[in-house]
Amino acid sequence: MGQLTPPATISDFQAQFTRDFVYGSGLETVRDADIQAALNMASSVFNPALFDTTPVGVLPNITSEAMICYLNASAHFLVTSLQAIGGLGKVGKGVFSQGEGNITNKGVGGVSVALDYPSSITDSPVLFQFAKTTYGQAYLQVLSTKLVGNVGAVLGETEGLPTNRMF
Numbered sequence: 762m763g764q765l766t767p768p769a770t771i772s773d774f775q776a777q778f779t780r781d782f783v784y785g786s787g788l789e790t791v792r793d794a795d796i797q798a799a800l801n802m803a804s805s806v807f808n809p810a811l812f813d814t815t816p817v818g819v820l821p822n823i824t825s826e827a828m829i830c831y832l833n834a835s836a837h838f839l840v841t842s843l844q845a846i847g848g849l850g851k852v853g854k855g856v857f858s859q860g861e862g863n864i865t866n867k868g869v870g871g872v873s874v875a876l877d878y879p880s881s882i883t884d885s886p887v888l889f890q891f892a893k894t895t896y897g898q899a900y901l902q903v904l905s906t907k908l909v910g911n912v913g914a915v916l917g918e919t920e921g922l923p924t925n926r927m928f
Contacts, residue, residue, distance in 0.1 A: 765809060766804045766807055766809050766831060767809065767814070767825070767827045767828045767831045769800055769828060769831055769832055769835065771793050771796045771797060771800075773824075773828065773832060774796050774799075774800065774832055774835060774836070775796070776822070777824070777828075777829070777832045777836075778832070778836055781836070782839075783849075788849075789849050790849065791839065791843070791849070795839060795842070795843070796835070796839065798838075798839075798842065799835040799836065799838040799839035799842065800835045802835070802838040802842075803831055803834040803835040803837075803838055804831075806834065806887060807830070807831050807834055809827055809831075811904065811907040811908075812825075812826050812827035812830050812831075812903070812907070813825060813826040813827060814826070814827045814828075826903065829903075830900050830903050830904065833896045833897070833899045833900040834891075834896075834897070834900045836894075836896035837890075837891055837893075837894045837896040837897035837900060839896075840894045840896060841890070841893060841894065878892050879905075881905070881908075882901060882905070888901065888904075
């Protein structure tokens with residue numbers, strides 16, 4: 762099975778995003794149930810084997826790369842879920858998180874901005890959604906470095922090897 766998803770809690774989420782959301786129990790706030798649903802959703806796309814679990818930081822703020830990335834993915838899902846229901850009203854900046862790509866064109870008179878994302882992100886059926894929020898982009902910033910690998914070709918004889926064998 763491999764490495765497990767970081768054991769993130771609602772408190773961990775709130776500690777990482779202290780200024781981003783207004784937490785509470787009312788429908789106009791981000792509730793514990795909203796956070797737990799986002800943590801659950803993030804676990805469906807998070808690959809814990811890609812991230813470092815070495816503790817970083819100092820007390821009381823010790824965390825890891827894996828935890829930071831998992832919570833950023835969770836915040837992305839929280840924001841998209843809240844936006845899908847029309848938001849919470851004008852409270853907390855996090856619910857208004859909008860990701861921005863590389864600016865490829867600007868305008869002035871009619872106010873126009875064209876944004877672009879790498880095709881490795883936009884062409885992926887899983888990754889493209891993370892470009893929609895700043896939390897998703899923070900997740901992608903670390904994840905994208907983990908998805909690039911080295912490939913090499915070897916020149917040599919193939920005699921004696923089965924022809925249907927894949928390497």
